[in-house]
Amino acid sequence: MNSNLFEVPQRQSGIGILLIFLTRIFNILKGFWAIIVYLLFTGPDMATLIYIALGLGLMSVLVLIYSFVYYRKFLFHIDYKNQEFVLQEGVFNTEDIAIPFDRIQQVYIKRSILQRILNVNSFVVETAGSKKEEISIKAISNEKANQLLAILIKVKDKYSEKITDPEIAGEPSEDRLWTHELGFLTLLKIGISTNYLRGLALIAAFFSTIYNEVRTVSEEHSELIQNYLDKLPGPMESISIFILIAVIVLFLSVLITVSEVFIKYFNLKLTQTKDSLELEMGLKTNTKVSLQPRRVQLLQVITNPVQKWLNLYEVRISLANSENELQKSKIKIPGLDQATVAKVNSFLYTGESSTFGETFTPDKLLLVRRLIFALIPALASYLIVFFVDALSFTTWLLLAGLYAVIAVIWQVLMFRSLRLIISEDFVYKKYGVWNKTEERLEIYKIQSISVFQPLWYEKKNLVNIIFHTAGGDISFRTVSKDVLPYINYMFYKIESNSRSWM
């Protein structure tokens, strides 16, 4: 460091008081806009106007005092000894933030119109993670902002070089380049096989409305209909009409999903270059993403029996990205065959060899809990019988019974499919009744782990676990405490490894 600028805590530019004052006043007025509009339209008398003026004056004085105190309390400096950027702020609630140089993701200067008029700048420091963690200095003079920017960029780059260097050196320079493209036929297959559940739901909805209509009509004119039905040539014709309508609805729903898939994934092209996977897709908006193994936080592979039979797998990748919100940076790549999924895996996760792989299953308590939650609506729906006359007890029993049977089967299958697998370098979670999902994350990319134990788990020695990563969480409920040694192993892995997780 050539100079120790910003070593002593300092305030914003003096004119900042005005900026704080104006923004606060503006915010308050924005909050009361309805009242202001009301007053403008009603035309208040003299006395009210005086009161309002007095109130406004008092408020302005208070806000001015607040702004001054805020300005006095807002202090920032660079702590060269501890290698961090420090900020203290707050009038009533005091906030004392320190950002280590090596955690700084981005620093930049920006100006709003008001700031342009007052000739000050916003200085923003961003770290990885959620939005609220960033530092923002609202009123800093041009000169200071540029100095600070230069210093922080310098220290930030120094660190990021340090981190990336060994990474590049250690990377295997294997030139296994390949490209995977989705053809017309594959897109069609995806379209047909992904969302037919929605199609089924549509059909069900369609038929239930028709059934309801017929029922209400038939109840009103039961005799008439009986006569009419007797005159009909046969039930076959009406059934064939129903089937025809069903086919049309199914066809429409398939058409909708197919066109959706075409718009989203048209011309999907996955290319592997030396150190990244390049993804390109989309008809309307062409998406281009470069996937670097280092940035990948979570990987999901999803398939269902029909798609498995067609050799179609969907891969979802969560990236760590400081600029976007975490949720948005989830990338879906459908229609990959098994070989390509394997290739993607081997590219993203090199050196996959494991000396152990421990599988954990949830306790029966989870099934009990889920069944209770699933059956509560069935029991609660019994209340409807009291209020709706059209629903007789037997129909309720039939419907609720049907729901209960399906729910129980579904929950049992779901429960049986749940698996947590911990290997030397990875955590896997497998689940799914129809859509089988396999999630995996690298242990060294875990940010932190939470272990929950509700009181009622204690006797059975169970815990819930959540693995937090920068691309989302993986949670696993009611797992035996035998998992804890593996959690400790994960901390050992994370803490003994200096590889950067992003």
Added chain:
Amino acid sequence: MENFTNKSIDIASLPQFEEVAFQPISKSYLIKSNLQNLVFFCVAMIGWVVLFYFNITQTQLMMLLIGIVLYFGFKFWNTSQLQKNYGFALREKDILYRRGYLVNKTTVVPFNRIQHASISRDVLDKMLKISTLKIFTAGGSGSDIVIPGLTPDLALRLKEALAEKLTANEF
């Protein structure tokens, strides 16, 4: 790669996070939580008194009162239980934070995953002379640690210690 070793690890012999002794937080935090509860209780009672002037039968009023009293009784009891369960512990390479009574939750954040740390104090904190230490990671809000009820001095020392570890740990 010359000093590369790959010894097999005996998983059972690794340090166990569940065996760590936790340090409790300041008693002042109990006062703070109870003060907050008290304020809400007062608000609820005022709301109940206001209801007197509306068309509500005596039994409904009594039911409501019982509901309020039961809820706040639980709140106060739960607060005292919670206070006992707040705890944090520093290990050589990570920080542990435990909280919760009905659902006990322990979060472990390795030092080399901490993004930054901050100390915040609200008005009650200032009156009771305590601070809140916030530790942020890149794993979203579930992964962050917020330890309330630390003495300002301890919070500051913890923050400094974390800052030191953050940089020393990098390489």
